[in-house]
Amino acid sequence: MAGVVGIEEPRWPAGRAVRILGVAGCYYAAAQLGLLRDLTVEGAVVTPIWPPTGVAVAALLLLGPGCWPGVTLGAFFAVLSLTTPGPAVLGVLLGNTAAPVCAALLLRRAGFRTDLSRLRDGLALVFLGALTAMLISATIGVGLLVLAGSLAGHSFWIVWLAWWVGDAMGVLIVTPLLLLLLHGGRRRLPLGRWKEATALLLAACALVPLAAYSSNSLLFLVYPLIIWAALRFQLAGSVMCALLTSVVATLAATDEAGAFAGLSRIEVLVKLQAFNGATALTALLLSALIIEQRNTRRSVERACQELVEVLEHLTAGEAPPPKPQNGPSGTVDDRDRRSEAP
Known part of the structure; x- marks a missing residue:
């Protein structure tokens, strides 16, 4: 832990x-x-x-x-x-x-x-x-x-x-x-995941500047990218995607271009902070939720595997092998042997 x-x-x-x-x-x-x-x-x-x-x-x-x-x-x-x-x-x-x-x-x-x-x-x-x-x-x-x-x-x-x-x-x-x-x-990612990561990076580099600098206010287009990154690459993907999005949006806001053109300083600030905050929250919380669910699923799979092994031993008429329990004086088997010794 x-x-x-x-x-x-x-x-x-x-x-x-x-x-x-x-x-x-x-x-x-x-x-x-x-x-x-x-x-x-x-x-x-x-x-x-x-x-x-x-x-x-x-x-x-x-x-x-x-x-x-x-x-x-x-x-x-x-x-x-x-x-x-x-x-x-x-x-x-x-x-x-x-x-x-x-x-x-x-x-x-x-x-x-x-x-x-x-x-x-x-x-x-x-x-x-x-x-x-x-x-x-x-x-x-x-x-x-x-x-x-x-x-x-x-x-x-x-x-x-x-x-x-x-x-x-x-x-x-x-x-x-x-x-x-x-x-x-x-x-380390396998080769297939590196290909997908490269595709995600290229998509982000193309879509994020378009969404930030477009005069049609297309900032909402970045959220599918963040969801994709969180689902497939968890925290690593979502945080990097959120960082890229926030930096590009900040550049567009300070240049008063794209979705931030024609706004007052206060309006630019409020719009930018709301967008950056929503992006960061979505990336962080969604990836944390996915990681927790995957860890829970792995724990359930390990418990099911241990149960299958126990059932196989019981079906064969054998006692399941005891699990060693570590303690201050050694394992359970060690203590049993010491208690049987003259």
């Missing part, structure tokens, strides 16, 4: 320092990727997808809570690349650190498995790790902008919504992808 903690905490300070610096570097790199495309809403610059939150949550789940200084350090350099340090920066750093830490703690408390093998794991990541925990960073960040006078009070809610959804999207898209690299990299 896969647990929450993927890697033990290092015993030596040098190892912990390396992990912290590694997390900080990954956080900063993800921030620079997120800042490549942004939207200006009510004078505030927001990103439709903020990948560093997903990096931070995955790092805290896999490396342990002791790597939280790396999140703070990476957030500091990310903010430093945008503006000069000030009193408000401390509050932003607090929010950007507290939200992923809270997400990791909530997920651990809920018994979250990093392989996302159950539907409850997908639900926990959505409602606890993304939607609930990211309220912290959005509330602190936008609240400080209002208190500092950088944002008008009447613009609080629209900017807060954009901040919150952007952070949540980072968790919904990036965190499963990083967890997938840990657990899914060990699996």
